[in-house]
Amino acid sequence: MTATPDLAVRIGSLTLRNPVMVASGTFGYGPEYADLVDLASLGAIVVKGIRAEPTTGNPTPRTVETASGLINAIGLPGPGVDGFVRDYLPFLRRHDVPVIVNIWGRTVEEYGDVARRLGAVDGVHALEINVSCPNIKEGSKAFGTNLESFRRVVDLVRASTRLPVIPKLAPNVADIASFARAAEECGSDAVSLINSIPAMAVDIETRRPKLGNITGGLSGPAIHPVAVKLVWEAARAVKIPVIAMGGIRDAADAIEFIIVGATAVAVGTANFVEPGTAPAVVEGIRSHLVRHGLPSVAALRGTVVA
């Protein structure tokens, strides 16, 4: 029995004090939740998607709640690289938490440009490559579902930075393992999955889509079992760490991901409901390890009996 199990995990050259992050797009850039959550209690903070230039995002309505889920079509509004570095990075540097920046572009070249610029500033610890946002009409979406485009983006980002790079995989592909393997072959330090699942909701009285963008991406507890299956498949296919996300509400959901092979997890939609979810998940993982006599979170990883 170990009273204080080791929760630290490594993602490439980056060591996280615990395996629980907050997912991109669900925690702003940090200041939004700083009154409610001790940022230093997080394994890492993954900030909302950043591209080269400022972006206004999609028209409203941008989200719609469905049964145990949330469809969003926010459209990645953001301040661009310069705005992020100017307006948010100084705040994040003052906190003792690794910062992973989710990056995206409208062209392959833009991904490389963003990676190069963010790799040159102090305070960014890793890059998550968003190739799978379902709400962007330009190339971004295809980069996540076409293996050849996916490789081009990951190759260029890899060549543009020395930071750990983490492609975020789309769930709506025929074979998740082939994307995970491609990421590994291109020199990625980890993969994260799943992004939200393409989805749609219609008002039956007006017969209009409930989102301004017509379609969006489903997140929340509704997608958790889908994510567990895909994380299991991806983790069996690669040696690099898998960061799992999809509908985590509590420690049990996170532990399920770790058992099927995840090295780390990210809390997403639950942040909107219960801002203290991520710290509670850390404590729940710790007590689970103690209860099962495990010395570390690594000892639990991939122990699914299947």
Add this chain to the structure above:
Amino acid sequence: MKVETTTVLAHATYGGDYRCLELEAPGIAPEVRPGQFVHIRLPAPADAILRRPFSVFRADGDRLQILYKAVGRGTAAMRHLQPGDGLSILGPLGNGFPAAAADALPVLVAGGYGMAALYLQARTLPRRGIAFFGGAKAGDILCVPEFEALGWEVRATTQDGSRGERGLVTDALDAWLSGGGRDLRPEFFACGPNGMLRAVGGRAEAGGWTAWLSMDRHMGCGVGACLTCVQKIRDPDAPGGWSWVRICREGPVMECRTVVWEGDE
């Protein structure tokens, strides 16, 4: 701003579909400023996962009251709350109303159950003016004794004429303005449907007065992270002359001149 597990003290019908929920909230209630709101976690089990935002009706010491109408999936889940039940709330949220201009006559305009969001401001304003309440029928005109007890003159308007004048709240407002009100330098504090807010803002802009509009937008996180409740505002420096604000963070109270209204509002 904090998350607090409050205790339900009372949960009474307030006529029709309206209910008043009173909570013991010692961490949040004393911090509430007029025009702010709280984000309520729905009682489990609910397949509606998001919190629901509610204006604070009253805040007295450690207690706060929410006035709401049971209409949707979220409020249906709240109907069965009993005294003694626990309820998680996040707040206080939003900017709230500003202090009144010194030389203006405060005028409140409420539609739907917007009067609930104006009560704390009505209690705080240094001058008592006129309050225009509009609703579909007599049962929608709420809280009149409470406002009168504070010294406000309340004028009710209903669309079916069952209480006060028949018509829209803006009809009563227009009659008052042309009957001498415009000489009193009104400053508006308004809460209600978007169409009403837009109309009140239009009157204020035309007259050269100020109108503070408490806006309601479909909301997600309540703290500015999810970017669901965004509203276009005029921004001469931005491409296209507009930019977004988050109603949960920079709002919900906006001065009418800043708001860019969309076509169907």
